Amino acid sequence: MILDMFSLQDKVALVTGASRGLGQGIALGLAEAGADIAGVSRGSTAETKVQVTALGRRYLALKCDLSQASVAELYDLVEQTVSALGHIDILVNAAGINHRTASLEFAEEDWDRVLQVNLKSAMYLSQAAARRFAEQGKGKIISVASAMSFQGGYIIPAYTAAKHGILGMTKALGNEFASLGINVNAIAPGYMDTDMTAALIADPNRGPAISQRIPAGRWGTPQDLQGAAVFLASAASDYCHGSVVVVDGGWLNR
Numbered sequence: 008m009i010l011d012m013f014s015l016q017d018k019v020a021l022v023t024g025a026s027r028g029l030g031q032g033i034a035l036g037l038a039e040a041g042a043d044i045a046g047v048s049r050g051s052t053a054e055t056k057v058q059v060t061a062l063g064r065r066y067l068a069l070k071c072d073l074s075q076a077s078v079a080e081l082y083d084l085v086e087q088t089v090s091a092l093g094h095i096d097i098l099v100n101a102a103g104i105n106h107r108t109a110s111l112e113f114a115e116e117d118w119d120r121v122l123q124v125n126l127k128s129a130m131y132l133s134q135a136a137a138r139r140f141a142e143q144g145k146g147k148i149i150s151v152a153s154a155m156s157f158q159g160g161y162i163i164p165a166y167t168a169a170k171h172g173i174l175g176m177t178k179a180l181g182n183e184f185a186s187l188g189i190n191v192n193a194i195a196p197g198y199m200d201t202d203m204t205a206a207l208i209a210d211p212n213r214g215p216a217i218s219q220r221i222p223a224g225r226w227g228t229p230q231d232l233q234g235a236a237v238f239l240a241s242a243a244s245d246y247c248h249g250s251v252v253v254v255d256g257g258w259l260n261r
């Protein structure tokens with residue numbers, strides 16, 4: 008049955024940014040498809056835990072501030088997942104932050120923090136997971152890119168650089184890991200209604216201007232990413248290496 012290829016029954020997924028927004032939506036989608044979840048965030052992931060366990064799946068809460076974490080601490084997230092849940096099959100790099108300031112004023116500390124959370128942590132978590140996956144001859148790495156992996160955006164230079172970097176990293180790791188049985192791919196959401204974009208949505212000028220430019224006529228939701236996430240986490244995407252699935256309501260084509 009073709010739908011069996013999309014099953015994640017008894018797989019284990021490590022998901023960063025699992026406390027809320029898009030990472031939470033992805034975690035719940037993977038859990039609904041059968042995966043146990045190890046969820047990373049700085050704060051509480053209690054709400055995600057309740058929803059994952061209600062789906063009959065196990066949930067491991069992992070606390071980590073990715074803006075401060077050493078490479079050894081990132082490695083430890085993978086090790087904790089394997090110790091508690093038995094194995095790891097899927098890594099989702101969904102944690103992210105943005106910082107809006109004009110490039111003439113953009114401070115070094117803000118640049119470093121955005122790059123650390125959005126790009127460097129994804130690289131070293133991918134490296135840690137890939138070492139495990141290489142031993143298994145199998146594994147899935149999914150990173151959350153953005154429409155800003157293709158566009159420049161406005162007063163978000165660090166975010167745009169990081170998201171272009173996510174796409175480059177996805178292609179580079181995809182090339183290296185394909186022969187190891189590891190799939191490295193990305194999802195590029197468009198404008199999604201989450202905490203990250205609350206101020207933008209509320210902006211009396213930019214909010215409506217963005218809304219009017221989205222061909223689908225609405226901002227995306229965390230649920231809108233679940234299909235792409237399950238696809239990229241499952242055997243259905245076994246021949247995808249370095250691909251990016253754009254889920255943007257048509258934004259980039261306009």
Ligand SMILES: NC(=O)c1ccc[n+]([C@@H]2O[C@H](COP(=O)([O-])OP(=O)(O)OC[C@H]3O[C@@H](n4cnc5c(N)ncnc54)[C@H](OP(=O)(O)O)[C@@H]3O)[C@@H](O)[C@H]2O)c1
Nearest residue numbers: 024026028029048049050072073074102103199201202203
């Ligand atoms: N919203 C959009 O329109 C949009 C569009 C394209 C791509 N994206 C990307 O999608 C991903 C999720 O964004 P979102 O919109 O869901 O944002 P969000 O609602 O603000 O959630 C951000 C998530 O990242 C985690 N996080 C942030 N800083 C962290 C840190 N220092 N250490 C550990 N975890 C940290 C948060 O955990 P805590 O709860 O612990 O803070 C939270 O789970 C990001 O990579 C973002 O760039 C978003």
